[in-house]
Amino acid sequence: MKNVMPLIQLVLFSLLLTLPSSCSKDNELFADVINEDITDNVDDSTDDTTDGTDDSTDGTDTPSNDDDQGTTNPGFDDNALKAFPGAYGGGSNASGGRGGVLVMVNTLNASTPLSYDSGSNTYSGGLRAALSQNIGPRYIVFTVSGNISIAGSDLMISRDDITIFGQSAPRGGITIHGDNIQFSGVNNIIVRYIRSRNGSTKSYDSSGEISDDQSTYGFKVNGGNNIILDHVTASWGGDKAILLGTNQDVSQMGHTVQRSVISNSHTYMQMSMQNPANFHQRDQISCILNVFMRGKNRTPNIGGTGGYVEVKNNVIQTAGTKFGVIQWSDNAYINWTDNYYKIPTASRETNEFQRSDGKYNSKGSPYTELRLYTQGNVYENTNGFVLNGSESGKDSNSSIWTYRLGGIANDTPIDTDLLVAAPHDGIPNSYTGLSAYDAYESLINQGNVGACHYMDDEGHIKYYMDPLDADGINDIKNNTMKRTGNKNDWELPSIPSSKRASSYDTDMDGMADAWEIREFGDLSQGYNDDFDGDGYTNIEEFYNQ
Numbered sequence: 001m002k003n004v005m006p007l008i009q010l011v012l013f014s015l016l017l018t019l020p021s022s023c024s025k026d027n028e029l030f031a032d033v034i035n036e037d038i039t040d041n042v043d044d045s046t047d048d049t050t051d052g053t054d055d056s057t058d059g060t061d062t063p064s065n066d067d068d069q070g071t072t073n074p075g076f077d078d079n080a081l082k083a084f085p086g087a088y089g090g091g092s093n094a095s096g097g098r099g100g101v102l103v104m105v106n107t108l109n110a111s112t113p114l115s116y117d118s119g120s121n122t123y124s125g126g127l128r129a130a131l132s133q134n135i136g137p138r139y140i141v142f143t144v145s146g147n148i149s150i151a152g153s154d155l156m157i158s159r160d161d162i163t164i165f166g167q168s169a170p171r172g173g174i175t176i177h178g179d180n181i182q183f184s185g186v187n188n189i190i191v192r193y194i195r196s197r198n199g200s201t202k203s204y205d206s207s208g209e210i211s212d213d214q215s216t217y218g219f220k221v222n223g224g225n226n227i228i229l230d231h232v233t234a235s236w237g238g239d240k241a242i243l244l245g246t247n248q249d250v251s252q253m254g255h256t257v258q259r260s261v262i263s264n265s266h267t268y269m270q271m272s273m274q275n276p277a278n279f280h281q282r283d284q285i286s287c288i289l290n291v292f293m294r295g296k297n298r299t300p301n302i303g304g305t306g307g308y309v310e311v312k313n314n315v316i317q318t319a320g321t322k323f324g325v326i327q328w329s330d331n332a333y334i335n336w337t338d339n340y341y342k343i344p345t346a347s348r349e350t351n352e353f354q355r356s357d358g359k360y361n362s363k364g365s366p367y368t369e370l371r372l373y374t375q376g377n378v379y380e381n382t383n384g385f386v387l388n389g390s391e392s393g394k395d396s397n398s399s400i401w402t403y404r405l406g407g408i409a410n411d412t413p414i415d416t417d418l419l420v421a422a423p424h425d426g427i428p429n430s431y432t433g434l435s436a437y438d439a440y441e442s443l444i445n446q447g448n449v450g451a452c453h454y455m456d457d458e459g460h461i462k463y464y465m466d467p468l469d470a471d472g473i474n475d476i477k478n479n480t481m482k483r484t485g486n487k488n489d490w491e492l493p494s495i496p497s498s499k500r501a502s503s504y505d506t507d508m509d510g511m512a513d514a515w516e517i518r519e520f521g522d523l524s525q526g527y528n529d530d531f532d533g534d535g536y537t538n539i540e541e542f543y544n545q
Helices: 004-015 021-040 125-131 436-445 469-478 514-521 538-542
Strands: 101-105 116-117 122-125 138-143 144-148 155-157 162-165 174-177 181-184 189-192 195-197 217-224 228-231 233-234 240-244 253-258 261-263 267-272 282-288 291-293 301-305 308-312 325-327 333-337 339-341 351-354 370-375 376-380 385-389 399-402 453-455 461-463
Touching: 004 233, 101 125, 116 351, 122 125, 125 138, 125 155, 162 538, 195 261, 217 351, 233 240, 240 253, 253 267, 253 538, 261 267, 267 282, 291 469, 308 325, 339 436, 436 469
Parallel strands: 101 122, 101 138, 138 162, 144 174, 155 181, 162 189, 174 195, 181 217, 189 228, 195 233, 217 240, 228 253, 233 261, 240 267, 253 282, 261 291, 267 301, 282 308, 301 325, 308 333, 325 351, 333 370, 339 376, 351 399
Antiparallel strands: 116 122, 376 385, 453 461
């Protein structure tokens, strides 16, 4: 019976086409049902994989290495409830603190201990305890705005299942400075609308320059799975603004950095890790819709990654001797597409693929070849366009890729047999649809990047970008780039510092009373209730506006 179903459906679909045009909307709905049913009734004996391999019984198809095609990873879930509606990429399915307890950071003193209010089932206190105390899954909101100093000791995110709503702060937002913000082997973390401007004295060498290979960062992730950084600012990190990786042999899978400002550090961002010994637990890594400015190199670097990676729709400004580097990642499946390189010099530097000496990694396993899909990138320097985004074909963007190290002279053109003509499909909720020019418009001209939003006293989203980020964005518009690298350049911008009035949230549930009345009619709903039944709790709905 299964084999005759498509024929019956084809006849029904043909009859559908003869119906009057006045029923066009119903026709479309009916066609959708027919198409879904056809898909559901495909003969199970056929091979329905897109990479040409047979379905495996354990659900783990082996990716194809066809020279002209991308690969498909069947082991990801595009149907899970996302971290928030605008979440994309490897970390997009993190649920963070959903269903957990509410913690209100009500002071700029990071070391203030937490206190518990049983009436509202909420904690309040300083940021260190909010992140470290053993109270289970949690949402963290701020009833204050301003600068929080963590000088002298890393701010450790040491618990799983946390959502940080930085946009909860009043106008001015939250800037954390003085040391690293560090994640250590934690899972299921959502961080939104927070600035990290480290600037610690240990970031600099004796001459006052930002030191290379120092353990100073804006955000540092040492192992852990399902982490998303959204609309953060990472600057004055020292060696790197953001490090997503460790040279330890630990799992680090499902990460996204999106719509973030990455700036004012020795280098920009290392995603995954650099040690070729530890390839196999790095997968589903996304770098999308970010602005790299006032720095050099690692735009980003992809290191020690044997899985799927995407670098898409970023705006990149650099004065470095290289841009992004695929480092010790001979067996990665990478989409590097639709990025806008706006270089404030006549440089024609490139992204680089760092080859290894020999055919085996330090674990004795043979390398497989890199498969890189790279199209749609724009490269503009002060002499004009090297790539204008209209180039098409497998090798069309090869001019911005060269080799380095591994017994090969730097700037040797990459072998085009490492390039593929179609994108890989291996990351959940992969972001699509924007050209490099559209990404530039959204990030630079519209300024939808970094910790740029806050909630006003009526629970409406408002726009605020601090002076340092705003100045850097303006530099990109003017194709200029200020010097950043000496401790004398360090600045902590003055931002509004205020505290919410008690009338803002009288029932202490992390949501503005005015918004609750608009949405629910009264204040009877709790922060973990789900008024509209869509899976997002009420407090998530408030901050997902």
